[in-house]
Amino acid sequence: MAEDDDIEHCCVEAPHCRLCHFQLKDGELVVAAIRVDRVSTTFAFRRHDTFEDDEEGIAIHLCGRSLCQKRGRRLPCFHDECYGFRPLPITSKFLDATEHRFGPPLRERSRRRGYIQHTFANKLKLGPLKQLHMEICDIVAGYLVRECAIVTSQELALSDNSIDSLVELSRDIYARYVSIEGIPYVQALYNVSPSEGEGLRVFKARRGCVVRSIYVKYDHLGIRGVHFDLPRDGPLYSSACGVWWTELSRRNGILCFTAKTDGLKIRDLLDSTDAPPKRNSIVPAPGWPMPGLDCRVIDLKTCQVMRGGLSRIRMSSFDCNAPGTKGYLVGIFGLRLSKIYAHHPGADLPCRAELDSVRDPTVWVYMPIDPDEYLEEVWAIWHPSFGCIALMLLTNAERVVLFGAYFPNTGLKFHRIYATTNRPSRVYFNECDPDNDVPWIKYLAFENSEVDIPSCSGTNYKTQYPPSLIPASPPPYTMSTELWYYTGCRMENVAEIACCVDDGKATYKPIVGMMLYYKDGRRSCLGQYRPDLALAPLRIDTAGLLRIRMQKTTERYPCVAEVRVQGTADLDSSCWINIPWHGKLEWWFSSRQCTLRHFG
CATH class of the missing domain: 2.100.10.30 (Jacalin-like lectin domain)
Known part of the structure; x- marks a missing residue:
């Protein structure tokens, strides 16, 4: 075993596989690239844990955050199965072209998985499995999503169609695009006439025209679009998932810019009007969901x-x-x-x-x-x-x-x-x-x-x-570091109550809050509430009582276990709270417990 002073401390560069680009889940077997041609011992991924590879004399922190406190080298991490399947060597060009600048939202990850599966299922139906129903092809494709993602991305990274280019705004500008898993990205920007190359004209130069802003649409993989006038309508204003807008601006006008690529597509634009030390890049600029805000x-x-x-x-x-x-x-x-x-x-x-x-x-x-x-x-x-x-x-x-x-x-x-x-x-x-x-x-x-x-x-x-x-009551005192949240509402003229249940617990499903519906159509909330976790409303009987049963969680913290909206106070008072339909009910809660108090 290596001495502590001899251990090199590193961190994985991202919490997703750098081959298939799907999230690493706790318990999955992974390897980390220690050098270009060498990986660590296979180990089980546990987010925020540290794995020590005694054979390599290295300790790998598994947070994957850009500001990891462990610092040191940042290592690409792969599913063990993905690394064994890889059809081509893993090159620096491949890693650069597929790097995520930031984590994509969950909806984009779901869209990507669905696109890969659907596309491969269609290929199976048109090819080796054409005798089978489409549903069967889709099931088969579902088992091979990672492998399809690896093959597609490695083949794309072999392309040499994207290089840095200096683009002048005194001439027409053309764009060439590359499709990555159903999304078009700008692969190249250049000044050529249609007879000299293929591409879509995105800017028509005009004598005396001064361009002060270039509007750029981008996501975690690169630039999706470049516009030289402020987009006014159409799909440019759609709330596409995981897409932002930024701009390259210059008060006196931009004369030329450099399109910087990762070898596959454009990643950045650099204002090249000035000499290099004074050049301005879009990378630090904030991104907005719409252009020109x-x-x-x-x-x-x-x-x-x-x-x-x-x-x-x-x-x-x-x-x-x-x-x-x-x-x-x-x-x-x-x-x-x-x-x-x-x-x-x-x-x-x-x-x-x-x-x-x-x-x-x-x-x-x-x-x-x-x-x-x-x-x-x-x-x-x-x-x-x-x-x-x-x-x-x-x-x-x-x-x-x-x-x-x-x-x-x-x-x-x-x-x-x-x-x-x-x-x-x-x-x-x-x-x-x-x-x-x-x-x-x-x-x-x-x-x-x-x-x-x-x-x-x-x-x-x-x-x-x-x-x-x-509040009519002081915040509950437990630990000095425990934060308490306050809600309260009146109990008169309530017609219905909808309970909100946290069903993510393994051993119990506490009621974490309620929505109160009043006879005049108004509503109020108590405790925590998420509409997607709400149960069907219960119609109340104002002649009875609101009865709430408290119990202890597995960690011995109080929570609401049951709510009844009619009846009388004939139950064991040690665990039931009986609340009349008048006065004010206060619901204090923290991230692990709650307490209810009634006044008036």
């Missing part, structure tokens, strides 16, 4: 408007006050917000797998929006030690919901960062890399707002919670 960006750490320095981030968005909005769903990871979704009619929330993929322990808080109700204000709550700890959303119906942990008032500052009227708008937030980032929304951006830059005075600043968020 001019937004005010709020740094939630300081609750101030950003004055530059916003780089290497990608911004996603949700539609605010769209017609018929049902509500807003927010994922909270400790002291930070991790996801924000708007719930609209006819448009389901992201699939359950995507919501479940958000890093544990995430809690989910839902803000229902009733008919004729709309979002009016967004407030950021700032703590002197932790920065922004929560967002507070207010509606025209005086509904106030706290998205974040509850802290006593001491030292808190409330900044109004957004105000609007009943008109549709978009709110932008930084997208977290599922492979690299801790889920943390650090920035919010707004296209337009009724408020000025946040300040520490006037109507845009407060120092205490509004009355509806002042």
Whole structure:
């Protein structure tokens, strides 16, 4: 066994196989490339663990994050079966051409798997399995998705059709594309006439024309499109999964640029108007879900408007006050917000797998929006030690919901960062890399707002919670590091209750929250709530009691095990809470337990 001083510490460069490019799952057998022609001993992948290969004298950390604290060399990692199957040697060109700049979203990963399987099934039906039903071909293709992905990507990487090129805007510009698993990417940009080469003309030069911005559409693999005028309509504005826009800008105009490739397709554009030391690249520029946006960006750490320095981030968005909005769903990871979704009619929330993929322990808080109700204000709550700890959303119906942990008032500052009227708008937030980032929304951006830059005075600043968020009971005291979240609502005029169940637990399925439906059509939420985990509503009997059975989890933490909406208090009072249909019910919860209290 190697001495500790002789062990080289490394980390895998990404938590996916660098041959098939599917995620590495815990327990799968993998190998890591130690050198070009040598791999480690086969071992079982366990995310964030460390594998020590005594034969090679190397310790491999398995987080796959770009900012791994172990540092050292970053090693490509492969499924053991994929590495054994590879039809061609693994070259640096192949690794460069297939590198992910950031982790693609779950929906793109699902689309990719489906495309590969469907394409190969069609080939089987037209070839060796043409006598069989298409369903059989699809089943067979499902077992060979990884192998198909490896063969296709290695064959594509053999191409020598993409090289760095200097492109002048005083001449027409043509583009050539390459299709990778159903997605077209820009393979080359060049100045030639149609008689000298094949390609699609993407820019027609005009005398006296000054191009100040080049709009670039890209994803984790490369550039999908280049536009020299701001796109106005059509599919350019579609919310394609995992696609962002950025731009290469120069106030006095861009004369020429360099298209940088990875050997297969274009990865970057470089402003070559100036000498090399002053050249500007699109890589550090922020990415947006639409081109040409001019937004005010709020740094939630300081609750101030950003004055530059916003780089290497990608911004996603949700539609605010769209017609018929049902509500807003927010994922909270400790002291930070991790996801924000708007719930609209006819448009389901992201699939359950995507919501479940958000890093544990995430809690989910839902803000229902009733008919004729709309979002009016967004407030950021700032703590002197932790920065922004929560967002507070207010509606025209005086509904106030706290998205974040509850802290006593001491030292808190409330900044109004957004105000609007009943008109549709978009709110932008930084997208977290599922492979690299801790889920943390650090920035919010707004296209337009009724408020000025946040300040520490006037109507845009407060120092205490509004009355509806002042609980009748103090936060439960457990551990000093355990964060508690607060919800509460009135119990009068309730017509139905829908329970939300966390069925992801292995040994029990606690009720983590409830939606209350009132007789006048209004709704309120208690505890955690995700619409995709909600049970059918139960009609209540106001002549009886709301009865809630508490029990201990396997870790001995209290949780809600059962809810009954009719009957009398004739059960064992040691585990049942009997609540009348009046007064206020408060539901405190953390990521592992909850407590309920009734007043009035």
